Amino acid sequence: MTIGVISTSQDYISHHLKHFQLDLRTFKLVDLHDTSVSFWMINLDSIFFSIFLGVIFIALFYHIAKNATIHRPNKLQVAIELIVSLVNRNVNEMYHRNSNIIAPLALTIFCWVFLMNLMDLLPIDLLPYISQHWLGISCLRIVPSADINITLSIGLSVFILIIYHSIQIKGIYGFSKELLLQPFNNPIFMPINFILESVSLISKPISLALRLFGNMYSSELIFILISCLLPWWSQWMLNVPWAIFHILIIFLQAFIFMMLTIIYLSMASEKH
Template sequence: MFFRQISTPKEYISHHLQHLQFNLHTLKLLSGHNISTNFWILNLDSLFFSIILGLIFLFPFYKIAKNMQKNPNKIQTAVEILINFVNDNVNDIFHAKSQLIAPLSLTIFVWIFLMNAMDLIPVDFIPLFIKYFFHYSTIRVVPSSDINITFSMSIGVFILIIFYSIKIKGGKGFLKELIFQPFQHPIFYFFNFILESISLLSKPISLSLRLFGNIYAGEMIFILIASLIPWWCQWILNVPWAIFHILVIALQAFVFMILTIVYLSMASKKH
């Protein structure tokens, strides 16, 4: 345990589960508006690391795409393998024509993988760095363990589902799909609408909660190990768990990508 001033495991765990936050509610109160809600709170650490990891993804891919070589180096080869992997999955699942789905799927897979991979950094490493230079140690570095980040990504996918449904089927076709299936008899139309609406709304919820739950659980295990075991022997448990967690990190990024492709493929089909 590196934070010696935090005396108990409970305090240590609570400390590492606190976000660096910016409260817009306070600013609105100072401006004279009487607002009694905590909705407008930004988790600055989640936003910061999400943006940084997004740039880490975009910059090398842009440089490699701009300077393609006939005899590729190792980095270009790895990028090409990754692009082919994503492209094969898109071609197998999404059969409509779209210039968005493949780049979107690649972005989702790599971005979520990078966010998940932050879980492999030792629990106290970045907080100690921040504390040394900025005298502030309350920070979380795994964006995908923040429900706000995972839910915002799933909302983006949900908006695309609605967009493609209306674009391909039209407004009437989209409403008919909600009303006339799975049961064809008029007595079931209202029941169909409720059932299909719940099914539609459950897609972004399941996407966000699945990713959040798995990564949050992995983060909690790392924090528990750091809080209960002396730092000099934490590697005995950390190394095996980290090796296993690499599979979880990749799998959760893959599942989010695949489900996005499946949902958009379903939205693009006329029934």
């Protein structure tokens, strides 16, 4: 399947890696051939699919919770109960305080990131083709977790929660004391301690964001290369094995993001 007038492999790859963007300076949609980069450009496709998948997650879980039964549960209810049980078990094992936020946060992160990753299994040309011929949108990327802006946003949200959680439990004095008196418990080393602890703190959201982005971007790129370099009738020979293996990557990336979030919040709640 081809989209528009694409004559070379380079054009095909560039087309699939181009976001549907809005320039906030002029409030105009960015043209497909515009290669300029600006802080004031937002990726409308990533934002739309992130919100859309979040609404699906909330609606699905609300529907199952409202209609849950202990007599004859359907397969979807059983699957969701297994997910909730998995998240709850990991939270109980790693977080040793009472909190009404950690478990729902971990469940939300796992399911939301999983749904965003799952978009990578859709045919690479399907939604871009529909958007171009039915909606007039020249370019579209459908995997939000392959956009560094989305993963950094989630990582930044976790970072804010880490700071808030630390201050809530330890107080501003206790939090400041940890920044200034670790790992060397001596006032002379306060500047060095502050630099080391700041780097350690900032590296947490960055590592979360880059790990998820790197894995999903490379996976998306492999699908694009298979579609670009092979004729349509032979693409299944590589697409099917890679998609089967990619299911494991989709699950693992969501699980790792959730686990590291729990670990970071657990570390933030401990008094050293």
